[in-house]
Amino acid sequence: MLWPEETTRNTAGELTIGGISAVALAEEFGTPLYVFDETTLRNRARRAVASALAGGPGSRAVFASKALELPRILSILADEGLGIDVVSGGELFVALHSGIDPHVISFNGNNKSQQELREAIDAGIELIVVDNLHELDLLEALTRDRVKPVSVLLRLNPGIDVHTHDKIATGVLDSKFGFPLWNDDAAAGVARALEVSGIALKGFHTHLGSQLFDEAAAALAIEKIVEFAAQMREAHGVEFEIISPGGGMGISYHEGMPEMDIAEWMGGVADTLERACARARLPQPSLVFEPGRWIAGPAGVAIYTAGSRRDIDGIRSYVSVDGGMADNIRPALYEARYTAELANRIGPDDRKTVTIAGKYCESGDVLIRDIPLPPIEPGDLPGRSGRGGLLHSYGEQVQSRAQACCRARLRGKGRAHQAKRDIRRSAGARRDELTRSTFGVK
């Protein structure tokens, strides 16, 4: 699915999304503009929620909110029954201020700070996915006096190569994420977790990577994790309630690219879990799936305004638009390819190959290389399809992390002191305000 479900053309030839003209939206809000279709979001959320039930009682789907962390959208998705996964204190803040019930929030990430863990515990979120021994140390200090233990999963790295861009593969040997399963690290993680009285180890998590087009790797990971769980029962006499195979279900970004069938994915993983648990004589844990872009990606369209043009004879024609790598870093980072159409008119049939470039002062700031489009004039509105996922969140403030910012004071007293205070305030204590203003949360 390349465009939101209700994308069509009106009688004037303008692209309409959910019945609203892209031209009218661009006039009202300006460009670059990201438009999301609620129907598409809701339908995809429903499919994910229903498909997760294949895992049996307690199995569920949570939305990896790094894919699109806008308050209104999080509340739509939660309304459809998705939990919400966060990877920073900023994302937690956005989720909580979007009215998400803390009992459906989980917290992933490879380097959670003490402050972030404290905020998560204080908010009473459902699950913390622990990535390493350092986080167990932090949790021990934070939960020492707790009566009710904090529920955690341990993130495991099964060392499985997946066929995707190497920057979005996470379960490979050379990865910063999770306790390796191929040596003693994972067993040491379990032993340490069981020592911390303030936490309850509920099970295991893994995430192998993104843009995967079958569930074979996730199923293999499940087999390895179940085998490991059986060894841990042997060693410690404990059984586990939850296994999370993460997300990674691939979507189509341009013609000819497939989309993963989410029911097939979740059903395949659930079948593997059932067989593996029967083999190992383990009670079957529930599955927590974490789709991100599969939910949000196809629900969005980006609309830009075309401006200048540079034709280089025999080489390439560039049309520059008013956005670029600040609103979509993916082409520069992962050579990601997209498709586009003119949103304001159909245009003649004789398409010309052009390259849509951004407006930033970087040669790498290209949004779509060599795409056939009707001749584009300044003021035209190229609409880029399928682009809900992982764009907003990878703009200025990646995954809602507060950025340290340095402001130089050129005049006045106490310059160094002031600069230090600015850095401290913007990196730490003012994070809430920053996030609030970035996301328009009241």
Ligand code: LLP
């Ligand atoms: N769960 C965990 C623990 C994750 O780290 C991720 C994505 C997901 C779930 C959701 O994965 P998805 O279903 O969206 O593939 N910036 C890159 C993607 C990085 C994804 C990182 N983790 C991109 O734009 O392709």
